[in-house]
Amino acid sequence: MxxxxxxxxxxxxxxxxxxxxxxxxxxxxxxxxxxxxxxxxxxxxxxxxxxxxxxxxxxxxxxTDFGKKAAANIVRKHRLWEVFLVDKLQFSWDEVHDVAEQLEHIKSPKLIDKLDAFLGFPKRDPHGDIIPDKKGNVQAQEQLLLSALIKDDIGICVGVKDSSAAFLQYLDKQKIALGQEIKVIDKEPFDGSVIIKTQNKQFSVSQKIATNLYIQKI
Amino acid sequence: MxxxxxxxxxxxxxxxxxxxxxxxxxxxxxxxxxxxxxxxxxxxxxxxxxxxxxxxxxxxxxxTDFGKKAAANIVRKHRLWEVFLVDKLQFSWDEVHDVAEQLEHIKSPKLIDKLDAFLGFPKRDPHGDIIPDKKGNVQAQEQLLLSALIKDDIGICVGVKDSSAAFLQYLDKQKIALGQEIKVIDKEPFDGSVIIKTQNKQFSVSQKIATNLYIQKI
DNA sequence: AATAATTTTTAGATTAGTCTAAAAATAAAT
DNA sequence: ATTTATTTTTAGACTAATCTAAAAATTATT
Incomplete structure (x- = not known):
């Protein structure tokens, strides 16, 4: 134990x-x-x-393999609890971390199985991170940073690299949410900023933003 | 802290x-x-x-008053989590205690407020115990032990004194659930057993059972 | 009321997790 | 390849929570 x-x-x-x-x-x-x-x-x-x-x-x-399994199990619990907090209790995605940090240590396999089912067996947490399965396996994520895309690429927003409250709040303000489609209109080589189009609005995001947002190309 | x-x-x-x-x-x-x-x-x-x-x-x-408030707050958390486990995660009422024992120590007032709302502001936990309110006040419960009732008394099953898994499983087996109406048909002075009628079935329960089941007279 | 039994407290030790300060090993720079 | 800087480890100490064994206080019993 x-x-x-x-x-x-x-x-x-x-x-x-x-x-x-x-x-x-x-x-x-x-x-x-x-x-x-x-x-x-x-x-x-x-x-x-x-x-x-x-x-x-x-x-x-x-x-060790044993250690990795133990770790994946803790991460699994953390992320499932985050889904619960956001989906069921209406927490916003920038305020779940500290509570999940406590909840991840609750010891009851049965609880986690039932929570998983209650949440509908989610694949990702509210920040887009993959939830390890019961056995501790993590499905590889095929995702790129927004900064790695080129002009005219289209993709779905699937995760954030930086999950600080500040960054998440920025995304909320810009109405960028996970699951959303984003098209790269143009890139500015000088400062690394990217002009994107999402939900029919077109605007520019800085390099800092583009290197912290994961996209799955479609 | x-x-x-x-x-x-x-x-x-x-x-x-x-x-x-x-x-x-x-x-x-x-x-x-x-x-x-x-x-x-x-x-x-x-x-x-x-x-x-x-x-x-x-x-x-x-x-002290401070200590009582702190205690009531822990009990509040314990009981709200028990409601969650039974109502939302389909735990049975005899297996929630150990998990709730862990969950009660999670520190986040916001979490408890939101959980309370999510559960529909329950007044009692799955064992019929009153849930203290946010301020640590506990509403007095007007309840008697089944053993204190007399012939022809009718009441609602509102709680258990002994909440051991063994007792709870006994009640499940006898199909005695909280919220259920129970009528005292007769009492046996010799061994303290009570003949009750519930859900149109009539049967006898021992003194041990009768002294561990709370009833609210109607 | 004196003695016996029980309860409670103290004294000293132990374990987990942490720290500071000094020593040892490794890595970087001249 | 030495010297310097950095990283890592060790040694010894501290706090929280517990324990055993012995001493002190309270309660029960004759």
Whole structure:
């Protein structure tokens, strides 16, 4: 059985693992978890004992298959709860994270199965992120950043890279929602901004926006 | 801010407070929480410092108004989650307790308000217990034990005193549900059993059953 | 009222998770 | 290839929550 703290470490290492290919460094984990490197060293020793990850002094860590499954399960719970908060309780998508951060630690497989069914077996959370299945498998997402599209490309908005409240609120203000169709009218090479058309309105978004919005081409 | 452990102590003291009139003893708390008396002494000192309760050595404890409000809030959360589990997720009433025990510690007033609304502002949980309101007030329940009724009394089943899975399953088997009308046909003075009629069926229940089922007379 | 039994508290130890400060190892820069 | 800078680990300490065992206070019993 994993403690709350252990679960938070595992989840964060899992998120870092997606990008990195070598071992996850002690400092990277410490930054993400707002803690000190020495605390991380202590904890990863414990997690290595529990066969959650592989740890060699000074070489960083990598999750074992067991660790990856455990992590995917926590992520699954987090994202299902986010769907619940938005779909059923009318939370907006920029205010669900902190609550889901607590709910993800509730231990009851039955609860999650029933919640999943109640929500209609959703595939993605309110930010467009894929929800891992019961067995901890994550379906690969075929998605590009808006900035990677070229003139006349058309796609569906499927997710955000940055899920900070500020960014989500910006999207709300511009009436950009997940599931929405977006067409690239033109690109401005000078500053990387993109002129898009969505819902019959045409406007420009900055490079910062374009590099944080995932699109699935159609 | 209260820790998880503190919340569990407060909740248990609150439940014990309903029955007792003098201070709640260290041992009583230790029994309920499956812990040692020495641990209880340590904790109640801490809770006294936090103004949650009044503590005098060897005299037991009593909750302050602040402590009572905090406790009622935890109980409110516990019971609202139980309603959610039964009404929305199709849990049966004998399997919700352990999950609710975890969910009651989630900290988010907004979540509870929205959950309350989503559930249609229920007044009682699946076991018939009154749900404290937002301010921590509990409406007095006018209810008697089935064993206190006399021949020809008619009432509605409103709650259970013992909410163990075994008892709840017994009630399910006998098709006795909350909200159901029950008439006392006769009583057997010898063993305290009661002959009742409900849903056009007439049968006898033992004294043990009759002293654990709450009825509201009509 | 004195003694016995029980309850409660204290004292000291333990575990999980964290921290600071110093030491050791690795990586970067001259 | 040394030296310097950075990262990581170790050593020792702290807090929260618990425990055991012994001491102190209260309650019950003769």
């Amino acid at each position: 994993l403690t709350l703290s252990e679960e938070n470490y595992i989840k964060e290492i899992y998120h870092l693992d997606v990008v990195a290919d070598k071992g996850i460094s002690t400092n990277a984990i410490a930054n993400k978890l707002q803690t000190k490197a020495s605390s991380v060293t202590d904890m990863i020793k414990k997690l290595a004992d529990k066969k959650v990850l592989i740890y060699k002094k000074y070489q960083g860590v990598t999750l | 209260l820790t998880l452990s503190e919340e569990n102590y407060i909740k248990e003291i609150y439940h014990l407070d309903v029955v007792a009139d003098k201070g709640i003893s260290t041992n009583a708390i230790a029994n309920k929480l499956q812990t040692k008396a020495s641990s209880v002494t340590d904790m109640i000192k801490k809770l006294a410092d936090k103004k949650v309760l009044i503590y005098k050595k060897y005299q037991g404890v009593t909750l």
